[in-house]
Amino acid sequence: MEYLIGIQGPDFVLVAADTVAASSIIQMKHDYDKMFKLSEKILLLCVGEAGDTVQFAEYIQKNVQLYKMRNGYELSPDAAANFTRKNLADYLRSRTPYHVNLLLAGYDDHDGPALYYMDYLSSLAKAPFAAHGYGAFLTLSILDRYYKPDESVEFILNLPAFNVRLIDKHGIKDLEKLPLATTSTS
């Protein structure tokens, strides 16, 4: 089952997704990237039904880029999240709803880091940490227990089958090979 996780720190957002693209019992790809770069400081993580994920995520991605082309400046993470939710909601009661679960992570130069949780019923919640998939049942309680908003805590997933990225004021950084669970207080 596909897994996404996002954790917001004081001046960054850390996101990770598994890299498996499976079709029933067969792993079709083991290096599949589930993160879509909406802009220099916004990532959209997308899992769900087979074709819907890419189609919906690319649609949002292109529209966010179009906004920048038309207006000369980028959408903020908050605006991008609400735009995404509106599209999900509009399609929800149509003939072709998109069955996708999303995490939107971004860094706004004025408001700082932000993490938004969205699901296929087009709910939207800004959260300090969030996860999708069966793995969420296990990790949410860990985060509930140990998460502190002010600490510069880095929860790292060391499994080779994860794509990990960090968003801060400098942009999006790939963090794939990191050592196990280091916690550091700021």
Next chain:
Amino acid sequence: MALLDICRHQDWKAILTPFGAQKFSVSCGSEVTCDEFKVPVGVDPSKFMNTFSEKDGKLKLQFNHGTTTLAFKFQHGVIVAVDSRCTAGKYIDTQYFKKVIEINPYLLGTMSGSAADCVYWERVLAQHCRIYKLRNKEQITVSAASKLLSNMLAGYRGMGLSIGSMICGWDKKGPGLYYVDENGTRLSGNMFSTGSGHSYAYGVMDSGHRYDLTIPEAYDLAQRAIYHATHRDAYSGGTVNMYHVKQDGWIKVSQEDVGELYQKYLKERK
């Protein structure tokens, strides 16, 4: 001529449809082809399909689904191998069906799922590839061709299309292999297999695959993988059609009956 008809600007909207038939217009990613399928008044394609696919319904249509197809990349290009059995439920339509469509001398498309859907949509893809070449004076990339097919199929989401296809070719970026299916999945990779016998083919192909296979070894691997799938899967069989995509285009390597392959491998064991 067919190509001229497509390229000419058309005023279809001015034509009144007979008997007030509804037009279900779905765009397929290009303004060139007229993709409006006329449907009788009040019919929704998805609901229409549902009546035929209900499990205990009296009208259950049995589509041609059985197949094994595979393709893998290696140092000398892409090998594509398919079986050739076409079934409708438990009846074998033919043992000699062509499941590889030759889009152009550099691009191949495989078919699994519903025979009619595959044949039609891959031919539409071939049309688009040809028009791309005429407009841009260069070959379409495998990535772009697979994206075209994927977007066409995404427009028909939920309407009962059944297509599991691999687009294989060699373009300016090197050898290319994409898996496209009716859900809208589009994956680039080094090795794929589709159809009812895909798991059997994966078993043999995964075990024997290396990037540095020699050409005869690669031919042998592909043939064996399809053969083993046809042996175990009732809906695959007939002959093994094998193609090799090289830098200067594809070649058809062989067409061998699986019965004869069985005898050949049996002798090797002894």
